Amino acid sequence: MFRAVVLIAALVLVSDQATKYWVQSTLSAGQTISVVGDLLQLRLVYNPGAAFSIGSGSTWIFSITAAAAVVGVTVVARRVTSRPWAVALGLVLGGAATHLLDRLFREPGFARGHVVDFIDYAGFFVGNVADIALVVGVGLVMVLNLRGIPLREPTASAGASTTDQVLPSS
Numbered sequence: 001m002f003r004a005v006v007l008i009a010a011l012v013l014v015s016d017q018a019t020k021y022w023v024q025s026t027l028s029a030g031q032t033i034s035v036v037g038d039l040l041q042l043r044l045v046y047n048p049g050a051a052f053s054i055g056s057g058s059t060w061i062f063s064i065t066a067a068a069a070v071v072g073v074t075v076v077a078r079r080v081t082s083r084p085w086a087v088a089l090g091l092v093l094g095g096a097a098t099h100l101l102d103r104l105f106r107e108p109g110f111a112r113g114h115v116v117d118f119i120d121y122a123g124f125f126v127g128n129v130a131d132i133a134l135v136v137g138v139g140l141v142m143v144l145n146l147r148g149i150p151l152r153e154p155t156a157s158a159g160a161s162t163t164d165q166v167l168p169s170s
Helices: 002-026 059-077 083-105 129-146
Strands: 032-036 040-047 115-121 125-127
Touching: 002 040, 002 059, 002 083, 002 115, 002 129, 040 125, 059 083, 083 115, 083 129, 115 129
Parallel strands: none
Antiparallel strands: 032 040, 040 115, 115 125
């Protein structure tokens, strides 16, 4: 299942970076394109902070946090045998990885880069594809936890104890 996690994460990363490239080549900063009236617009914003631009002066902290999330999710994902968990962790890993890339390699400099946001939700906040993946992935993690679905699917012999097994006679 680890391959599935990596594949999903790669799809999120490529989709996010491709849409950011497209929007940067199409829109100038602050320009808006209406998609669904005022409810959904495209507007290019460079976000130095977290959600709602919180912590704009602490971009390096978000770089460290994103790196820790990538490492932590990767470690957990190596143990996953459950398909729903693979999807959830793939979405989270992809979102965290692409945000990390923005923080590391975008202007104004290494570990201080601004995240490219462009999906404006009725003026409430502006996000990107990675944000969608993160919200869906974390939501799925919460649902899986609430439903008691384990990271590892039980195997046929997992329920049998060693005393239940027949030992060969000598």
